[in-house]
Amino acid sequence: MSSIGTGYDLSVTTFSPDGRVFQIEYAAKAVDNSGTVIGIRCKDGIVMGVEKLIASKMMLPGSNRRIHSVNRHSGMAVAGLAADGRQIVARAKSEATNYQSVYGEPIPVKELAERVASYVHLCTLYWWLRPFGCGIILGGYDRDGPQLYMVEPSGISYRYFGAAIGKGKQAAKTEIEKLKLSEMTCREGVIEVAKIIYKVHDEAKDKAFELEMSWVCDESKQQHQKVPGDLLEEAKAAARTALEEMDAD
Amino acid sequence: MDLNMNVDAPHSMGTTIIGVTYDGGVVLGADSRTSTGMYVANRASDKITQLTDNVYVCRSGSAADSQIVSDYVRYFLHQHTIQLGQPATVKVAANLIRLLSYNNKNMLQTGLIVGGWDKYEGGKIYGVPLGGTLVEQPFTIGGSGSSYLYGFFDQAWKEGMTKDEAEQLVVKAVSLAIARDGASGGVVRTVIINSEGVTRNFYPGDKLPLWHEELEPQNSLLDILNAPSPEPMNI
Numbered sequence: 001m002s003s004i005g006t007g008y009d010l011s012v013t014t015f016s017p018d019g020r021v022f023q024i025e026y027a028a029k030a031v032d033n034s035g036t037v038i039g040i041r042c043k044d045g046i047v048m049g050v051e052k053l054i055a056s057k058m059m060l061p062g063s064n065r066r067i068h069s070v071n072r073h074s075g076m077a078v079a080g081l082a083a084d085g086r087q088i089v090a091r092a093k094s095e096a097t098n099y100q101s102v103y104g105e106p107i108p109v110k111e112l113a114e115r116v117a118s119y120v121h122l123c124t125l126y127w128w129l130r131p132f133g134c135g136i137i138l139g140g141y142d143r144d145g146p147q148l149y150m151v152e153p154s155g156i157s158y159r160y161f162g163a164a165i166g167k168g169k170q171a172a173k174t175e176i177e178k179l180k181l182s183e184m185t186c187r188e189g190v191i192e193v194a195k196i197i198y199k200v201h202d203e204a205k206d207k208a209f210e211l212e213m214s215w216v217c218d219e220s221k222q223q224h225q226k227v228p229g230d231l232l233e234e235a236k237a238a239a240r241t242a243l244e245e246m247d248a249d
Numbered sequence: 250m251d252l253n254m255n256v257d258a259p260h261s262m263g264t265t266i267i268g269v270t271y272d273g274g275v276v277l278g279a280d281s282r283t284s285t286g287m288y289v290a291n292r293a294s295d296k297i298t299q300l301t302d303n304v305y306v307c308r309s310g311s312a313a314d315s316q317i318v319s320d321y322v323r324y325f326l327h328q329h330t331i332q333l334g335q336p337a338t339v340k341v342a343a344n345l346i347r348l349l350s351y352n353n354k355n356m357l358q359t360g361l362i363v364g365g366w367d368k369y370e371g372g373k374i375y376g377v378p379l380g381g382t383l384v385e386q387p388f389t390i391g392g393s394g395s396s397y398l399y400g401f402f403d404q405a406w407k408e409g410m411t412k413d414e415a416e417q418l419v420v421k422a423v424s425l426a427i428a429r430d431g432a433s434g435g436v437v438r439t440v441i442i443n444s445e446g447v448t449r450n451f452y453p454g455d456k457l458p459l460w461h462e463e464l465e466p467q468n469s470l471l472d473i474l475n476a477p478s479p480e481p482m483n484i
Binding site: 102103104105108110111114143 | 329332333334338340341343344345347348369383
């Protein structure tokens with residue numbers, strides 16, 4: 001897929017002759033090997049979904065959470081190395097609490113995204129640190145409405161209407177682009193996210209997976225929470241039906 | 250008469266300061282006397298200080314302490330505004346003032362009233378009195394002269410005033426306090442903040458009403474020196 005670094009890829013503090021930092025690109029590969037994570041911005045909030053690939057049947061369903069709440073009104077879904085992701089979530093929580101103590105109001109999503117991106121970037125500047133092997137989708141609802149950000153291992157962060165990372169990101173992005181997000185409510189968005197994740201899941205390569213979803217919208221009173229059980233089941237059922245219809249064609 | 254005036258005493262702003270919300274913004278008002286002991290060091294000081302384009306603070310207590318706190322908060326707010334990419338909210342300004350006041354309560358002696366307008370909450374007034382509490386209120390008064398205004402505001406304050414009503418209320422209140430509080434005096438300054446911007450007004454002493462027991466200016470006894478000598482008697 002890409003060229004070998006041949007000597008310029010040994011350290012994150014080395015540029016290659018064509019201006020690339022290979023270590024960061026390799027970190028991005030770690031993200032590409034993980035289960036798909038998508039996030040969409042609907043007209044009244046954000047929906048995020050994760051394709052959690054199950055390594056073993058002995059694992060308890062619902063364990064190994066991939067979506068975390070950073071504070072009341074924002075959450076992040078992590079793809080890539082899970083342990084690295086835990087570190088970033090911890091930092092984000094700390095930034096959010098610190099901002100609240102100093103400024104007396106909940107951290108705006110834009111500010112949170114900038115701080116997380118800054119932290120991820122920090123770890124690409126020193127030879128004694130390695131870059132984080134995680135991609136992060138950050139969704140929150142503040143005074144300026146719902147906002148969705150994505151942070152890459154390089155430390156870049158952009159605001160999106162819809163974003164996808166992980167194995168099935170190309171297929172997922174195509175599906176997201178088909179959606180009319182500005183007219184969709186989060187309730188409808190949950191169904192759509194489930195459908196997309198089921199669709200991009202590769203039955204051949206990966207066996208089982210668990211779908212984990214969260215939202216922050218008007219219906220959840222602008223609080224970040226797991227999608228309610230009954231809605232989640234409804235979404236899974238709709239996704240399975242859609243798959244069967246596709247297979248039947 | 251205190252002949253041993255200590256002109257090197259720390260500058261204190263005896264003060265009367267007021268912050269009032271109205272329908273659409275806030276009005277901040279203050280007197281202008283800065284005293285060192287019994288001597289009036291500055292009779293026309295400006296106690297209403299700018300923190301950002303849309304947030305101002307009324308200062309009382311130690312002049313030095315209140316200036317330093319304002320300077321720090323102005324600096325922090327400036328950086329915050331750059332990071333955020335939009336004007337800071339009044340709440341954030343008030344919180345920063347509060348953190349400095351509370352965390353340094355042993356060393357500071359200053360009561361502050363933060364007032365301003367932002368697009369999320371509209372006009373807001375926050376009181377940060379001596380210990381570093383933060384209280385959001387529809388109106389608040391502070392400084393030594395405020396003691397004489399509690400009853401006045403209980404009666405005269407009402408919700409949803411217009412801009413002019415609110416300003417008149419503030420000017421009247423400050424002038425009442427000036428009449429009774431020796432540590433307040435000079436002119437009345439007001440600052441009106443709303444969605445359209447900031448307006449500063451100035452009411453010199455002669456524009457303020459006199460309240461009942463205030464004396465009319467006396468004729469000077471020096472006038473008898475220029476009086477004509479009595480006519481000599483005609484015998």
